[in-house]
Amino acid sequence: MRDNLYGLILSDRASEEFEKDYEWYEGEHEGLGERFAEAIQSKIEKILENPYHYKVTRKKQHEAVVEIFPYVILYVVNERAKEILIAAIFHTSRDPKKKFRK
Numbered sequence: 440m441r442d443n444l445y446g447l448i449l450s451d452r453a454s455e456e457f458e459k460d461y462e463w464y465e466g467e468h469e470g471l472g473e474r475f476a477e478a479i480q481s482k483i484e485k486i487l488e489n490p491y492h493y494k495v496t497r498k499k500q501h502e503a504v505v506e507i508f509p510y511v512i513l514y515v516v517n518e519r520a521k522e523i524l525i526a527a528i529f530h531t532s533r534d535p536k537k538k539f540r541k
Contacts, residue, residue, distance in 0.1 A: 445487055446522045453512075453525045460510075460530065478507050479528060490516045490523055500526065 449457075457479060465472025482505045486493065493503040496513070503512045513527040 444521060445490060445516070446520070447483065447487060448522055448524045450524060450526050453528050456528045456530075460528070475508055478505050479510070479512070482506070482512055483525065486512065486514060486523060486525075490514070 457476075461472045461476055463472075464475045482503055486501075486503055490501065493501045496502045499515060501514050501516065503514070504510075505512060509531040511529050511531060512525060513529060515524045515526060516522075517524065
């Protein structure tokens, strides 16, 4: 197991989105929720390894596309505190303007 340079904070919004979408996928097909969770976790690990790899959208918010599932992870890097705040786990079929709501 490796030590990350950055700590991780999951916003309430991101946590709620993840839980709701996990339940939906698991309800659609047993095990699909687990695959969704693994895809999200894998992308978060990549973000922690290299947070500046992903494009900056607005207000210094980065956007990382999740493989397999139609989601992006929106996050902000706090370099001073060495923390990454996951602001949202956003389904790409939703109104893009809502990605940046608080």
